Amino acid sequence: MAYSIQDIATALGLTAEGNGALTVSGVAEPATCGPDQIALAMRPAYAEDLPHGQARAAMLWQGADWRALGLEAAILPPRPRFAMSGLSAMMDPGQGYAPGIHPSAVVDPSAILGTEVSIGPFCVIGPGARIGAGSVLGPQCHIGWKASLGDGALLHAGVRIGARVRIGARFIAQPGAVVGADGFSFVTPEVSGVERARESLGAEGTDAAQSWARIHSLGAVRIGDDVELGANACIDRGTVRDTLVGDGCKFDNLAQVGHNVVIGRDCLICAQVGIAGSTRIGNNVVLGGQTGVSDNLVIGDNVITGGATKVLANVPAGRVMLGYPAMKMDTHIESYKGLRRLPRLFRDVAALQKAVSKLVGND
Structure with a gap:
């Protein structure tokens, strides 16, 4: 045009x-x-x-x-x-998705489709699912049992929305994204080596064989309006309560959000970010690529992390963090400068030792 x-x-x-x-x-x-x-x-x-x-x-x-x-x-x-x-x-010329419901799509009779919905080839719409008006589903998408998708959604090829997931208006998901997979929750009959390591800071482990019992994910996922999910990104369902994502959040490719995580509004989650279970993230947070966030943490509003930052403790609102472990960016940069000066410092110390040895020898 x-x-x-x-x-x-x-x-x-x-x-x-x-x-x-x-x-x-x-x-x-x-x-x-x-x-x-x-x-x-x-x-x-x-x-x-x-x-x-x-x-x-x-x-x-x-x-x-x-x-x-x-x-x-x-x-x-x-x-x-x-x-x-x-x-x-x-x-933007779009993706060329055709209007209407493709003959190869499988739509359960109990599913509710809004007006002007486009359903591509080989899509499966499960029982009790709701698809909002004006939504477009590319080929091979799956909408699970009692899942709800708001008006104006755009799902590209191969997107999977799990059972009971609720998503707001104008949701966009790139190919292969998954919302509502089970959380990664496993437990051992006895205290595990991982638990011992955490309690002792690694001083005590175990060499005993351990089997893992699965904790089922009984919660679902709730996503607000105007959220975008990158290719092959995943948001896991909660263990008991729902995993929550606020309005306006944008996720890059290969992002992973664990069970029970709560994310505020207008956050930017870059590629290969991993957020472990039960962490709470505030509003307007930016997590740079490959940032890792440990479980059960609180990250305040307006926090920014640089690429490959590893967050192992709570972060107050407004902080800019970098490094492993994460620290304030200016502190990390100063530490890095000091690290680069170490070889010269070692040479200077060796020269001083040599000079002192000569003086002691002369005495």
Whole structure:
């Protein structure tokens, strides 16, 4: 679909510069941009590639001299990446999912489907399930017994929603995501080596053979509105109470949320994050890629962790954490600088020892 530069600017709440009637039908990087596309040159370094393409219009940065760049039209947002969010939504061609219910889909007679629902090939909708109006399910999705999916959901291929899971409006799940798998809960008849290690901080283990008894997950998962789940991400059901995820949370690929976890609103959970069972996470928390959070912890509002951080203790609100074990970022950076200075320090100490030895020898 083609849009004029004026149409785009108006939709984004911005002002079009130059020839607002110029139409574009897609976006491209500056060096590969065609005459019917809008170039994303949102920094001066990116704009240097404009002469290599054929762009007539571009999204630049506030104050950019678009005429000097040889353009006929431009949009100059104060926050270009935020404007890109709206532009990408306009230009997204979608996944080509067909309307209606595919003949190969299996929909239980007791399931309730809202209006204008699209059900792709080989989907299975279980007994008592509810699918909200305007929802789209790609091929091979499964909605379990008595699960509920709010209006406007978009499930890509192979998404699995377990029994009794309740999800709010405008949920998006990328391929292979799973909501409502059983929690990882096992126990031994006697005190386990893991329990001894935790109590003794590793001073006492066991070499005895142990078998593991399964604790069934009786709870489910409740997810708020406007939540997005990445490819192959997993949210486990609770042991007795539900696992909870607040409105507006976004999960990257391969994220793992354990049983009984409670996550506040508008959190950003990056790739390969693992959150162990019964941890509580506040609002507006950002967990960087490969962050690991131990069980039964409390992470306060507005906490940020850097990549590969390992959280082993409670974190107060507003902290920025880094490292293993997690510590305040400025403290971790100072420790890292000290670690890098160790080889030189060792050489200096060796030189001092040698000098002192010579002085003692002369006496």
